[in-house]
Amino acid sequence: MTGGIQSEDVRLARFQAELRGSTINLHALKRLAFHGIPDKGNLRATVWKLLLGYLPLAPEDWAKHCAARRTQYHVFCDELIVDPKRQQDPILFGGLGSSQSAGGGGQAPSAAAPVDDHPLSLAQTSRWCTYFKDSEVMVQVERDVMRTHPDMHFFTGDSPEAEAHREDMKRALFMYAKLNPGLRYIQGMNELIAPLYYLFKTDTQDPLSSQYAEADAFWCFMELISDFRDHFCAQLDNAQSGIKATIRRLMLVLQHYDKELWHHVEVVHKVDPQFYAFRWLTLLLSQEFAFPDTLRIWDTILSDPHGRMDCLMRICTAMILHLRPILMRGDFSVILKTLQRFPPVDVNVLLAKAASMPPCTEILATSV
Numbered sequence: 001m002t003g004g005i006q007s008e009d010v011r012l013a014r015f016q017a018e019l020r021g022s023t024i025n026l027h028a029l030k031r032l033a034f035h036g037i038p039d040k041g042n043l044r045a046t047v048w049k050l051l052l053g054y055l056p057l058a059p060e061d062w063a064k065h066c067a068a069r070r071t072q073y074h075v076f077c078d079e080l081i082v083d084p085k086r087q088q089d090p091i092l093f094g095g096l097g098s099s100q101s102a103g104g105g106g107q108a109p110s111a112a113a114p115v116d117d118h119p120l121s122l123a124q125t126s127r128w129c130t131y132f133k134d135s136e137v138m139v140q141v142e143r144d145v146m147r148t149h150p151d152m153h154f155f156t157g158d159s160p161e162a163e164a165h166r167e168d169m170k171r172a173l174f175m176y177a178k179l180n181p182g183l184r185y186i187q188g189m190n191e192l193i194a195p196l197y198y199l200f201k202t203d204t205q206d207p208l209s210s211q212y213a214e215a216d217a218f219w220c221f222m223e224l225i226s227d228f229r230d231h232f233c234a235q236l237d238n239a240q241s242g243i244k245a246t247i248r249r250l251m252l253v254l255q256h257y258d259k260e261l262w263h264h265v266e267v268v269h270k271v272d273p274q275f276y277a278f279r280w281l282t283l284l285l286s287q288e289f290a291f292p293d294t295l296r297i298w299d300t301i302l303s304d305p306h307g308r309m310d311c312l313m314r315i316c317t318a319m320i321l322h323l324r325p326i327l328m329r330g331d332f333s334v335i336l337k338t339l340q341r342f343p344p345v346d347v348n349v350l351l352a353k354a355a356s357m358p359p360c361t362e363i364l365a366t367s368v
Helices: 002-020 028-034 046-050 059-080 097-105 127-146 158-178 189-201 207-211 214-225 242-259 259-268 274-282 291-303 308-322 324-329 332-340 347-354 360-367
Strands: none
Touching: 002 028, 002 046, 002 127, 028 046, 028 291, 028 308, 046 214, 046 291, 046 332, 059 214, 127 158, 127 189, 158 189, 158 214, 189 207, 189 214, 189 291, 207 214, 214 242, 242 259, 242 274, 242 308, 242 360, 259 308, 259 332, 274 332, 291 308, 291 347, 308 324, 308 360, 324 332
């Protein structure tokens, strides 16, 4: 046990040394994070912000950069959250309506709302029309956020803290939908922002991190989902970058390692990989394991030198290979139940297996 504690302390010291430099060596930080960020020391929030490109590599610039991004996020909120009952709506008056009226001697704009703008208006410029469309999105977001990690008091329950956390996540996801009208909000995105928001809200290293967890989580979510965005777009399901193509590539990688297993699962028992791999790939395994294990898995995904998508596919392959003894003995129902409800496992075993694999791009290049 002493050796384990020393090892954890040594790893913690290496992270702290890396973060103390005048310029962060991102490659060195990735090498450390790939094998897991110590829970001790509460460094994961800062390291993830660096891995996701939110923080600049010069620590002396962190405060100025974060202040600018947090202000930008709140300006977005002011401009894009429409309330037609407000006399000065930012969507009409360029944002920050209260400050404008304050600078104008208290005189409000003469036409706070068009005369023909009313709750039944279908005009594209109608604030009421925009408000009702936005309400539909917010209902969908709220429905998902309410279901986020029901086993964690941080997200669930009637406590003021949990309610505040859900409100922050709802607003961040709603802002993503407003700023990405081509994709908007898609079910499951709440599972991707939840680990980010949780880490930043519980960060004890930076007192401002908790205060501005919503804004920081929004920007980091934007970066995270950029690699997996096409998986959420139904119009791209059959495209080369869509979820169906990614699942096909996953099956090609599985065939490379164990064609007998693949044949038994997909050909003999006709278990469609979409029944389990769709969730694995779109939600980055966030629903397959306990929350602390998800954080550990994401340490590796965010820092893999071959890219986040490639890493995710190797971990998924390792998961299937790990279950070989059960799957080879099972019929359709056993196989499907096992893959949809992954049995308890030490995730470090899976990650070690995935780390030993060459990049999926190399395997796929030889399988064409």
